[in-house]
Structures are given as C-alpha cells and as structure tokens.
Amino acid sequence: MQVFKLCLKILKKNIRSLLIYIVLFLGISTIMASSASTEQNTDFSFTKSKARLAIISEESTPLTAGLQQELAKIAHLVALPDEIEALQDALYFRTVSYILRIPKGFSEKIMRGQPVKLHKTVIPNSYSNAYLDLSIDQYLNSARLYVEQIEDLSQEELVQFLQKDLAVETAVEIKTNDRQAAKQTYSQYFFNYLSYSLLSILILGLSALLLVFNNQDLQKRNACAPLSTANVNRQFVLAVLVFTVLTWLVMALLCLVFALKDGFTVNILYLLLNSFIFALCAASISYLIGTLVKSPNAIPAISNVVTLGLSFISGVFVPMELLGKQVLKFASFTPTYWYVTANNRLASLTKFNYTNLQPVFTSMLIQLGFALAFFAVALVLGKNRRLQ
Amino acid sequence: MSLHIFGNRLKCLLRDKENVFWTMLFPILLAVFFNLALSNVNAGESFQAIKLAVVNNSSFHNDQALQTALDAAAAGEQKLFELTLTSQEQAEQLLTEQKVSAYLLVDEEPVLVVSKTGIRESIIKSFLDSYLQTTAAVNTILQNNPNNPALLFQSAGERQNYLAEVTGSAADPNNILIFFYSLIAMSCFYGGFWGMREVTDIQADISALAARINISPQHKLKAFLSSLTASYLIHFSELILLLLFLRYVLQIDFGAKSGYVVLTTALGSLAGIAYGAFISALVKKSENMKVAILIGTTMFGSFLAGMMIQDIKYLVSQKFPLLAYVNPINLLTDAFYSLYYYDTFSRYFLNITILGGMTIAFCLGTYVIVRRRKYASL
Numbered sequence: 001m002q003v004f005k006l007c008l009k010i011l012k013k014n015i016r017s018l019l020i021y022i023v024l025f026l027g028i029s030t031i032m033a034s035s036a037s038t039e040q041n042t043d044f045s046f047t048k049s050k051a052r053l054a055i056i057s058e059e060s061t062p063l064t065a066g067l068q069q070e071l072a073k074i075a076h077l078v079a080l081p082d083e084i085e086a087l088q089d090a091l092y093f094r095t096v097s098y099i100l101r102i103p104k105g106f107s108e109k110i111m112r113g114q115p116v117k118l119h120k121t122v123i124p125n126s127y128s129n130a131y132l133d134l135s136i137d138q139y140l141n142s143a144r145l146y147v148e149q150i151e152d153l154s155q156e157e158l159v160q161f162l163q164k165d166l167a168v169e170t171a172v173e174i175k176t177n178d179r180q181a182a183k184q185t186y187s188q189y190f191f192n193y194l195s196y197s198l199l200s201i202l203i204l205g206l207s208a209l210l211l212v213f214n215n216q217d218l219q220k221r222n223a224c225a226p227l228s229t230a231n232v233n234r235q236f237v238l239a240v241l242v243f244t245v246l247t248w249l250v251m252a253l254l255c256l257v258f259a260l261k262d263g264f265t266v267n268i269l270y271l272l273l274n275s276f277i278f279a280l281c282a283a284s285i286s287y288l289i290g291t292l293v294k295s296p297n298a299i300p301a302i303s304n305v306v307t308l309g310l311s312f313i314s315g316v317f318v319p320m321e322l323l324g325k326q327v328l329k330f331a332s333f334t335p336t337y338w339y340v341t342a343n344n345r346l347a348s349l350t351k352f353n354y355t356n357l358q359p360v361f362t363s364m365l366i367q368l369g370f371a372l373a374f375f376a377v378a379l380v381l382g383k384n385r386r387l388q
Numbered sequence: 389m390s391l392h393i394f395g396n397r398l399k400c401l402l403r404d405k406e407n408v409f410w411t412m413l414f415p416i417l418l419a420v421f422f423n424l425a426l427s428n429v430n431a432g433e434s435f436q437a438i439k440l441a442v443v444n445n446s447s448f449h450n451d452q453a454l455q456t457a458l459d460a461a462a463a464g465e466q467k468l469f470e471l472t473l474t475s476q477e478q479a480e481q482l483l484t485e486q487k488v489s490a491y492l493l494v495d496e497e498p499v500l501v502v503s504k505t506g507i508r509e510s511i512i513k514s515f516l517d518s519y520l521q522t523t524a525a526v527n528t529i530l531q532n533n534p535n536n537p538a539l540l541f542q543s544a545g546e547r548q549n550y551l552a553e554v555t556g557s558a559a560d561p562n563n564i565l566i567f568f569y570s571l572i573a574m575s576c577f578y579g580g581f582w583g584m585r586e587v588t589d590i591q592a593d594i595s596a597l598a599a600r601i602n603i604s605p606q607h608k609l610k611a612f613l614s615s616l617t618a619s620y621l622i623h624f625s626e627l628i629l630l631l632l633f634l635r636y637v638l639q640i641d642f643g644a645k646s647g648y649v650v651l652t653t654a655l656g657s658l659a660g661i662a663y664g665a666f667i668s669a670l671v672k673k674s675e676n677m678k679v680a681i682l683i684g685t686t687m688f689g690s691f692l693a694g695m696m697i698q699d700i701k702y703l704v705s706q707k708f709p710l711l712a713y714v715n716p717i718n719l720l721t722d723a724f725y726s727l728y729y730y731d732t733f734s735r736y737f738l739n740i741t742i743l744g745g746m747t748i749a750f751c752l753g754t755y756v757i758v759r760r761r762k763y764a765s766l
Contacts, residue, residue: 017680024684094702117552140550142525149534165524170516171499301410309421317696327424
C-alpha cells in the first residue's frame with residue numbers, strides 16, 4: 001500500500017490550506033443562515049413582504065393620509081428628509097427600497113377625476129416593491145370608481161370607503177405543513193452552496209496530488225518499482241476515494257449542523273445521499289482537471305472558473321426560476337445542474353413515494369453518468385500522456 | 389540596470405504561458421457565465437404563465453365576474469395564468485404532483501389552495517386580492533346611489549396606472565452591475581498571485597532563483613521594484629482586456645465616467661499585487677498555504693462584496709459597517725458602483741482613500757519584512 005500511503009501523506013501536507021476552504025464555507029454558511037432567516041419571510045411568503053418605504057408628500061390631505069395609512073399596513077415606513085443626497089444614500093445603502101413622492105395638487109386631481117401620477121424611485125427587481133405598486137394602483141383605481149360614480153364625495157368619506165374595501169383578502173389554504181416546508185427550503189440553501197465549496201476543495205486537493213504524480217521524473221522513477229500499473233492505479237483511486245469521502249463527510253456534517261437546527265426530516269437523508277453522489281462526480285471532475293493541468297499557478301484560476309461558473313449557471317447562487325431557458329438548457333450539460341435540480345425538488349417533497357422521487361433518482365443517475373464520463377476521459381488522457 | 393531587470397522579468401513571466409492564459413481568461417470566462425446567468429434577471433422577459441387550476445363547480449359557474457376576470461388574465465401574449473377547469477379531486481391531484489401552482493375553489497368566497505408559499509403563489513393571491521377589493525368597491529358604490537351603474541362595470545375592469553418611475557440620480561440603481569464590479573475587484577486581487585511570485589523570487593530562503601539573485605550586487609529594493617513593475621504591467625494589461633471585453637462584447641454600461649473606471653482598476657491592480665506580496669512575505673509556511681490564504685481571503689472578500697449573492701453586500705453594510713470598510717474588495721466594488729451611481733465624487737474618494745491607505749500599508753509591511761535579510765546558510 002505504498003502508493004496509497006504516499007497519497008495520504010501528500011494530502012496531509014496540504015491539509016491546512018484545505019482547511020481554509022472549510023472555514024470559508026462555514027463563514028459563508030453562517031452569514032447566509034443569518035440572512036436567509038430574515039430574507040425568507042420577506043420575499044417569498046404570504047406574510048406579505050414588508051418593503052421599506054419612504055413617502056415624501058408635498059401636500060397633506062385626508063386622501064394622502066389615508067393612502068399612507070393603507071401602505072403602512074404592508075410596508076415599513078421610513079422617514080427621510082427631502083434632500084437629493086439623503087434620498088440617494090438611502091437607496092444606495094438599501095435603507096429603503098421604495099421612495100414614493102406625492103406631488104402637490106394630487107388629491108384635488110384625484111377628486112376631480114383628472115389623470116395624475118405619483119412618482120416612484122425604486123431598487124429594481126424586488127418582489128416586495130411589486131406588492132407596493134399593486135397596492136397603490138389598487139387604492140387609486142378604487143378611488144377613481146368612487147369619484148366617477150358618487151357625487152359630492154368628500155375626501156374623508158372616500159378614505160373611509162376605501163379603508164373598508166381594501167381590508168378584503170383572499171382566503172388561502174396551505175395543504176401541507178407549511179412550517180416544515182419553509183425549513184426544508186432553508187436546508188436546501190446549504191446543500192446547494194455545498195456544491196461550490198466541495199468542488200473547490202476537491203479540485204485544489206486532487207490537483208496538488210496529481211501534480212506530484214504527473215511529475216515526469218517521479219513518474220519514471222515510480223515506473224521502475226516492482227508494482228504493476230494496475231496495482232498502482234488501484235491504490236491511487238482508493239486514496240482519491242478516501243479523500244473524497246472524508247471531505248464530503250466534513251462538509252455534510254457542517255450542513256447537518258445547520259439543517260438539523262430546525263429538526264430532522266426525511267428530506268435531509270435524501271439531500272445527504274444526493275450530495276454524496278455529487279461528491280463522487282466532483283472527484284472525477286477534479287481528477288480530470290488534475291490530469292490536464294501542468295502549472296501549479298494555473299490551478300486557482302481554473303478552479304475558480306469551474307466552481308463559480310458552474311454555480312452561477314446552475315442556480316446555486318441565483319435561483320433557477322430567474323435563469324433563462326437557454327441558460328438552463330446549457331447548464332443541463334453540467335452535473336451541478338442536476339444536483340441542484342434534485343435538491344430543489346427534494347426540498348419541497350412531503351410524500352416519498354416512487355412517482356415523486358423518480359425525477360430525483362433520474363438526476364442522481366445522470367450525475368453518476370457524468371462521474372463515469374469524466375473519469376474515463378481522465379484515464380484516457382493520462383494514458384496518452386504516459387505514452388508520449 | 390533596473391530596465392534590464394524589468395525587461396528580462398517581463399520575458400520570464402510571459403513565457404509561463406499557462407499562467408498568463410489562465411489569469412487572463414478566468415475573469416473573462418467568469419464574466420461570460422455571469423452574463424449568461426444574469427442577463428435574464430434584468431430583462432425579466434421570460435415570464436412564464438402561472439399554471440392555475442379552477443374547480444369547476446356551480447358557484448364558479450354563477451360567478452360571471454370572476455370568470456371574466458380570470459379569462460382576461462389568461463388571454464393574450466403576456467398572459468398571467470394558464471387555466472385548467474377541473475373537478476376538485478383532480479385539482480387536488482394536480483397540486484400534489486406539482487403540475488399546477490395552486491387551485492382555486494369557489495364556495496361562498498374564493499379560497500386559494502396551495503402546497504407551498506412562493507413567488508408564483510403570491511402573484512396569484514395578489515391578483516385575487518385585487519379582484520376581491522375591486523368587487524367590494526363596486527358593491528359599496530351600488531349601495532350608494534351611483535351616477536351611472538351601466539358604466540361602473542366597464543370602468544371597474546379598466547385599470548389605470550398611477551405610478552411613474554423617476555430615477556433618483558444620474559443612473560438607475562442596477563443590481564446586476566454589483567456582480568460585475570465585484571468580479572473586476574476580485575480580478576484585481578487575483579493580481580495577488582503576481583505579487584506573491586515576486587516575493588518568492590526575491591526571498592533567498594524560499595527559492596533557488598532568489599538565492600542567486602540575492603548574490604548580485606544590485607540593490608534588493610531596486611531589483612524588487614523593477615520586477616514588480618513587470619508583474620504590474622502584465623496584470624494591468626489583463627484587466628484592461630477584461631474591461632474592454634465587458635464594455636464592448638458583453639455591453640455592460642459603466643456609466644459616463646469611463647476614465648475613472650480605468651483609474652480605479654489601475655489602483656485596484658496595485659492594491660491586489662501589494663496584498664499578495666504582503667501575504668507572501670508574512671506567511672512563512674509553504675507555497676500551498678500562501679495560495680490557500682490568498683484565495684480564501686479573496687473569495688471571502690468577494691462574497692462579502694456581493695459577488696455570489698448581492699444582498700450580502702447590503703447586509704454587511706447595514707449590520708457590520710466596519711467590515712465593509714476593511715474589506716478591500718468591497719471598497720473597490722463600492723468605488724466602481726459609486727462612480728456609476730452618484731453624481732458627486734465624495735463617496736468614491738472615500739473608498740479610494742481607504743483603499744490607497746491599505747495599499748501603502750501592505751507595501752510598507754512587505755518592505756519591513758523583506759529588507760535586510762541575511763542568511764547564515766541556505
């Protein structure tokens with residue numbers, strides 16, 4: 001088992017630098033955990049997101065007061081001075097995401113049924129802002145109906161009518177235990193990020209290992225040894241597997257610490273299985289990269305392109321819903337895509353029967369297929385190089 | 389002599405083709421990936437119609453107004469919903485199989501049944517809320533002697549837009565740019581590898597090459613500065629290529645102050661190289677350890693500057709403002725963004741001043757560690 005021992009020795013020498021990545025992952029996850037818990041309740045749930053809203057009103061009438069009161073129900077009102085710099089700063093630092101300016105003469109125009117526009121300055125692409133848009137338009141459209149139809153309506157009466165109408169809300173029934181579902185989405189984040197960190201560590205660790213083994217002089221010396229190539233390769237692959245499993249174990253344990261904070265579910269078992277399969281796939285990608293790369297200086301750059309690139313187009317950082325169809329099609333030629341797809345599906349599952357799990361198993365099989373393909377390519381390339 | 393070292397160093401560095409290739413290509417490749425992933429986020433065009441099942445019972449049949457409203461929302465090019473009329477059992481099944489986002493059951497009041505909470509579900513709910521609220525308004529009006537009831541229904545169906553968007557500054561706030569700015573900032577700090585290499589090649593106890601160079605009668609600081617300039621030239625050229633690629637191939641708008649963007653990149657490149665040199669001089673461990681620290685800190689800094697998830701940048705600046713000011717990658721990202729966003733330069737200069745101070749600190753630190761080294765044996 002000389003080769004196996006040598007591999008472990010080389011990896012052990014690099015262990016400190018690899019630990020840095022684990023710490024990095026831990027840091028990122030902790031920050032995500034602290035932000036995800038607040039983020040989730042804001043953007044994606046029925047407790048309508050509370051956008052931070054600043055209202056700059058150039059007039060003060062019962063109607064503007066009514067509108068403000070209504071908006072206060074769905075947004076945090078933030079008081080800001082009406083100065084350009086203060087407003088710019090507020091948007092820049094996201095102390096508010098929506099600034100609404102009510103121009104002078106607004107109420108009068110509304111009461112006369114004349115066209116008038118409120119001015120908004122917003123941070124783009126925010127779901128919580130979309131709710132505000134809807135609510136403001138709803139309020140003023142209803143107001144328009146009243147003004148058109150009822151004569152001699154005072155502002156106070158109008159505000160009272162509107163207040164009553166807008167209190168109406170759709171009844172929602174959530175079929176599954178929603179609190180549980182929310183928790184699973186939470187652990188889904190960690191398992192998705194895991195793909196980034198795991199791949200980084202494996203690429204850096206295995207390339208360090210392969211660079212030593214692919215050193216031509218060393219290779220020639222090793223070839224003299226009374227060990228068959230098959231034997232050497234077997235030991236080498238065994239060492240790679242041990243390293244992969246250990247790395248996966250450490251990362252998965254970290255994930256578990258975060259995921260189990262909210263209690264255990266069957267989903268977590270499946271998420272673990274999926275991440276293990278991805279680890280195998282990541283190991284074979286790393287093996288391929290290690291075989292290809294010649295200069296140690298290029299490794300950080302390559303690992304960066306591969307890990308970040310795959311993560312971005314496969315929906316690790318940017319949710320898949322927001323990616324374009326073409327991009328997803330392209331991404332489906334990468335294992336990360338299938339890993340994330342399986343994760344996302346697993347997170348929302350509540351019944352674990354075959355029909356529900358079948359797409360997950362397909363994704364896992366595809367990942368295994370990728371693993372085999374990358375490994376095979378690496379072996380062929382390695383052989384070619386030795387023969388040269 | 390300095391020029392001689394500079395020239396030869398340049399040749400020497402450029403001959404490591406794999407290294408030059410990857411350091412140049414990696415930000416460009418990443419930019420392509422970013423662009424792929426994010427182009428859709430800004431355009432927001434590929435909105436897919438939401439699949440909604442409606443239980444086709446007698447109450448729904450009698451509710452003519454709701455039918456009209458739903459039909460209107462499910463028609464046309466930019467339709468909001470894709471409707472399926474079905475029985476309750478079937479709707480239930482469609483929901484569990486995740487074939488529809490929700491189903492609507494009209495009893496006395498419409499009830500929306502969902503399996504989870506999400507963006508699509510929220511949109512359906514908002515639509516229904518709006519419908520119910522308008523209905524409530526119509527009913528109230530009908531009880532209060534309307535002028536023209538015939539026109540009321542038509543008028544209720546039309547929605548007027550009461551909002552006009554105005555920009556708060558010279559440029560719209562643009563979320564996507566943060567990703568690209570932090571990518572440039574990260575590339576600047578990957579210059580750290582060049583700086584690291586310069587220290588490795590001048591410290592006699594690290595490499596044989598350095599031991600040889602140290603024997604030469606050339607002043608060490610001068611030799612170091614000359615070869616460092618060669619590294620800087622290569623790295624800065626790579627960054628200029630990246631900027632050109634971003635501007636002209638990916639069509640990313642840097643705002644009106646392009647000259648300042650180049651200037652900032654030049655400073656960023658210097659800061660990155662100085663940082664790498666400092667880490668290399670400070671960490672006495674193996675090469676791998678140095679590389680790991682450099683990548684680790686750079687990635688973490690980029691993460692905090694919003695490269696992976698942009699909300700992190702705001703989270704940090706709101707909750708840990710100090711961390712935002714000591715993270716050089718965030719300072720650089722922020723400098724780029726403030727150039728784009730603000731009309732004034734005050735915020736830009738604040739960032740650049742702090743970054744400049746850090747660069748000087750890195751340089752001085754490196755100098756103090758590297759100077760006057762003597763070795764009893766090597």
